Amino acid sequence: MGARLRIAFQGEIGAYSEEAVLGLFPGAEVVPRPSFEKVFEAVESGEVDHGVVPIENSLHGSVHANYDLLREHELHITAELHLRIRHHLLAVEGVSLTDIRHVHSHPQALGQCRDFLKAHLPEAALVPAYDTAGAAKDIAAEQSATTAAIASASAAREYGLSVLASGIESNPNNYTRFLALSRDAETPPGHPADAETKTSVLYVPGHNIPGVLFKSLAVFALRDIDLFKIESRPLVGTPGKYIFYLDLAGSTGDETVANAIGHLEEIAAFVKVLGSYPAARIT
Amino acid sequence: MGARLRIAFQGEIGAYSEEAVLGLFPGAEVVPRPSFEKVFEAVESGEVDHGVVPIENSLHGSVHANYDLLREHELHITAELHLRIRHHLLAVEGVSLTDIRHVHSHPQALGQCRDFLKAHLPEAALVPAYDTAGAAKDIAAEQSATTAAIASASAAREYGLSVLASGIESNPNNYTRFLALSRDAETPPGHPADAETKTSVLYVPGHNIPGVLFKSLAVFALRDIDLFKIESRPLVGTPGKYIFYLDLAGSTGDETVANAIGHLEEIAAFVKVLGSYPAARIT
Numbered sequence: 001m002g003a004r005l006r007i008a009f010q011g012e013i014g015a016y017s018e019e020a021v022l023g024l025f026p027g028a029e030v031v032p033r034p035s036f037e038k039v040f041e042a043v044e045s046g047e048v049d050h051g052v053v054p055i056e057n058s059l060h061g062s063v064h065a066n067y068d069l070l071r072e073h074e075l076h077i078t079a080e081l082h083l084r085i086r087h088h089l090l091a092v093e094g095v096s097l098t099d100i101r102h103v104h105s106h107p108q109a110l111g112q113c114r115d116f117l118k119a120h121l122p123e124a125a126l127v128p129a130y131d132t133a134g135a136a137k138d139i140a141a142e143q144s145a146t147t148a149a150i151a152s153a154s155a156a157r158e159y160g161l162s163v164l165a166s167g168i169e170s171n172p173n174n175y176t177r178f179l180a181l182s183r184d185a186e187t188p189p190g191h192p193a194d195a196e197t198k199t200s201v202l203y204v205p206g207h208n209i210p211g212v213l214f215k216s217l218a219v220f221a222l223r224d225i226d227l228f229k230i231e232s233r234p235l236v237g238t239p240g241k242y243i244f245y246l247d248l249a250g251s252t253g254d255e256t257v258a259n260a261i262g263h264l265e266e267i268a269a270f271v272k273v274l275g276s277y278p279a280a281r282i283t
Numbered sequence: 284m285g286a287r288l289r290i291a292f293q294g295e296i297g298a299y300s301e302e303a304v305l306g307l308f309p310g311a312e313v314v315p316r317p318s319f320e321k322v323f324e325a326v327e328s329g330e331v332d333h334g335v336v337p338i339e340n341s342l343h344g345s346v347h348a349n350y351d352l353l354r355e356h357e358l359h360i361t362a363e364l365h366l367r368i369r370h371h372l373l374a375v376e377g378v379s380l381t382d383i384r385h386v387h388s389h390p391q392a393l394g395q396c397r398d399f400l401k402a403h404l405p406e407a408a409l410v411p412a413y414d415t416a417g418a419a420k421d422i423a424a425e426q427s428a429t430t431a432a433i434a435s436a437s438a439a440r441e442y443g444l445s446v447l448a449s450g451i452e453s454n455p456n457n458y459t460r461f462l463a464l465s466r467d468a469e470t471p472p473g474h475p476a477d478a479e480t481k482t483s484v485l486y487v488p489g490h491n492i493p494g495v496l497f498k499s500l501a502v503f504a505l506r507d508i509d510l511f512k513i514e515s516r517p518l519v520g521t522p523g524k525y526i527f528y529l530d531l532a533g534s535t536g537d538e539t540v541a542n543a544i545g546h547l548e549e550i551a552a553f554v555k556v557l558g559s560y561p562a563a564r565i566t
Contacts, residue, residue, distance in 0.1 A: 058519055064344050107390065107413065128411045130390065173519040213513070214504035221497035229525075230496070231514045236341050236456040242512075 004029045008042040008051045014133035014155030016085055020178035021052045023081050036066055040073045043181055050078070051181040057085075058175040060108065062231060066179075067202070067245060070274050077200055077275030079180035082282040087113050087169045090136050090161040091148040097164050102127050104135035105150035113150055116168035124148075136161060175282060187276045192225040192250030192257060199257060200274040201246045204235065206267050219263040220248055223256050228279075243270075251276035287312045291325040291334045297416035297438030299368055303461035304335045306364050319349055323356045326464055333361070334464040340368075341458040343391065345514060349462075350528060353485070353557050360483055360558030362463035365565040370396050370452045373419050373444040374431045380447050383407050387418040388433035396433055399451040407431075419444060458565060470559045475508040475533030475540060482540060483557040484529045487518065489550050502546040503531055506539050511562075526553075534559035 005028040009017040013032055021030050031048050033039045039051040053069075056062045070077075087109055091100065100121055103110065107128040110117070117124065129135040135149035140159035148164060149155070156163050190197025205212040213232075220227060229247040250257040252273055265271050288311040292300040296315055304313050314331050316322045322334040336352075339345045353360075370392055374383065383404055386393065390411040393400070400407065412418040415434035422430045423442035431447060432438070439446050473480025488495040496515075503510060512530035533540040535556055548554050 058517055059347065061344055061347050061516065064342065107411070128390070128413060130411060171519070211504050211507070213510055214500055217497055217500060221494050224494075227496055227515075229515050232510075232512050233344065234341055236454070 005050065006031050006048040008033050008039045008048040010034070010036050010039050010053065011131050012133035012137055014136055014152060014158040015131060016083060016152055016176065017052060017054065017178065018133075019152060019154055020054070020081055020083050020176070023083060024052055024079055024178065024180050025050065036069055040069050040075060040181070043075055043183060044073060046183070049182075051075070052178050053181065054176050055179050056177045058173055059112070059171065062245065064233065067233075071202055071243075071272060075181040075183065076185040077179045077277050078182045078186045079277050080198070080280045081178045081180075082175045082280055083178060085112075085169065085174040085176055086153070086167050087132075087150050088153055088156060088163050089116075089148050089165040089168055090139070090151055090156045090159075091164055092139065092143050092145065093160070093162050095145055095148075095162070095164075097121070099146055100124055100148045100164075101146040103148050103150060104129045104139060106130065106132050106135070109150045112169045112171065112174060115170040116165065120165070133158075180277075185275055187253045188251050188278060189253045190251035190276065191254050192223075192248070195226065195249045196279060197249070197251040197276055198228060198279040199248050199250060199252055199276040201248065201261070201264070202243060202270075202272045202274060203246065203264060203268045204241065204243050204270040206269045207241075209267055212267055215267050216244070216264060219260050219267075223260050225249055225257060225260055249279075288333065289314050289331040291316050291322045291331040293317070293319050293322050293336065294414050295416035295420055297419055297435060297441040298414060299366060299435055299459065300335060300337065300461065301416075302435060302437055303337070303364050303366050303459070306366060307335055307362055307461065307463050308333065319352055323352050323358060323464070326358055326466060327356060329466070332465075334358070335461050336464065337459050338462050339460045341456055342395070342454065345528065347516065350485070350516075354526075354555060358464040358466065359468040360462045360560050361465045361469045362560050363481070363563045364461045364463075365458045365563055366461060367455075368395075368452065368457040368459055369436070369450050370415075370433050371436055371439060371446050372399075372431050372448040372451055373422070373434055373439045373442075374447055375422065375426050375428065376443070376445050378428055378431075378445070378447075380404070382429055383431045383447075384429040385410055386431050386433060387412045387422060389413065389415050389418070392433045395452045395454065395457060398453040399448065403448070416441075463560075468558055470536045471534050471561060472536045473534035473559065474537050475506070475531070478509065478532045479562060480532070480534040480559055481511060481562040482531050482533060482535055482559040484531065484544070484547070485526060485553075485555045485557060486529065486547060486551045487524065487526050487553040489552045492550055495550055498550050499527070499547060502543050502550075506543050508532055508540060508543055532562075
């Protein structure tokens, strides 16, 4: 029997990122780290086999901090997962909804459960915390009889809390896309027309090339390569310059995609292929 | 003498948004509101003359909540401002740096001042708050001798706090772009080649049109209209569909731009012009 894979993620045990780890690597040993940067470093040093980080949320957009780390570090995306974020109201065993005077969670989670809180706990004070699993851990440690946390079902299991209410988020279309990161690229085969694989690219358009944004997209359009995502972001420190996040159909293992990337390099000031990997469906 | 303009913003007095209001409308009467939605409603109802909301930050990206409100409400962008975010460490008069045991602020602000806190207050507990100005207001109300807040210089003035340290953010390239919103469009003249005006557009590419993303950008490229920003965002609730945020050079008061928008409408399922307005420089 092989050794279990060790997978790093940012946060406490019971974080949504831990659910993403187990979705991508069932049965793996989860290795919590205090920051995204520490996740990248753990993969690079070989301390863990892979890392898992969030890259975008359907309500809040791209996680720019992780795009910055992908640009700075030499890791490769080898898989993705769309995780439906389901929030739960957790409290110490024996505490009921009517006992609750304070609700602790990450401010985004408190905001996402606004309708439930207004309807069921209109008098409760909302207390922002650094993360959802940390809030659950704290109320378990204090054994508070008047405080609840909003966190994941796995946080309830981990910290021995009871679930007072499930699926309390206002908007069910709350998905976070996670990436698996590895020291080595895996580059599956995959023709763009099949849309079974995806390639993520960062690039900065070349200076002094008229219409360079349009031309940079033409390298894909002229080869019938569909784009899943395009986002421009001002390049911090250089006003008027932009970096682009691009997800396209197909793998760099396919000649058409490889040619398109080569063509992009002709007209871009900077190109970095972050990886080719199986495209995940939202389930 | 005319009546002072009344301008709504989200947050407490002393918020960075209030600085943006006074940058866009010097001498105006500031009208705080508890949420972005309440800002939009105050403008629509005529209770205020204009509203000011953040739309993107150089470190954290687009404020999707305000793009959603721009889509849902019938308001027009009439101006923009890039505000450099400078954080300050504030405390009650007479308190010095060595007295501080707790630092309260919005989690983003705490994160942005990580290096300063590590160097000067390594032992202090960091306490997340809903907003920076609210944290300043709270420590002033409590007259705490051991607590500091990270907030704006105007929060220090408003709540009578002394400034223990200024410009404590790690990254000086921290800018938030704010928009002025009005009931009526102003539509200045402005040829795209001058890049003195900007037009913001939301659109959803038409279904079943091959290469529609590329074609939607061609309507601008074929007319030599530069783009300042392009961002795709998954359309919540409809997997595989995207809405695009576009900022382009020129005003819809210019015939070339108006023709390009007309061309976009031919191939898009949904187009909404959010306004044409003078393009602001980052200062």
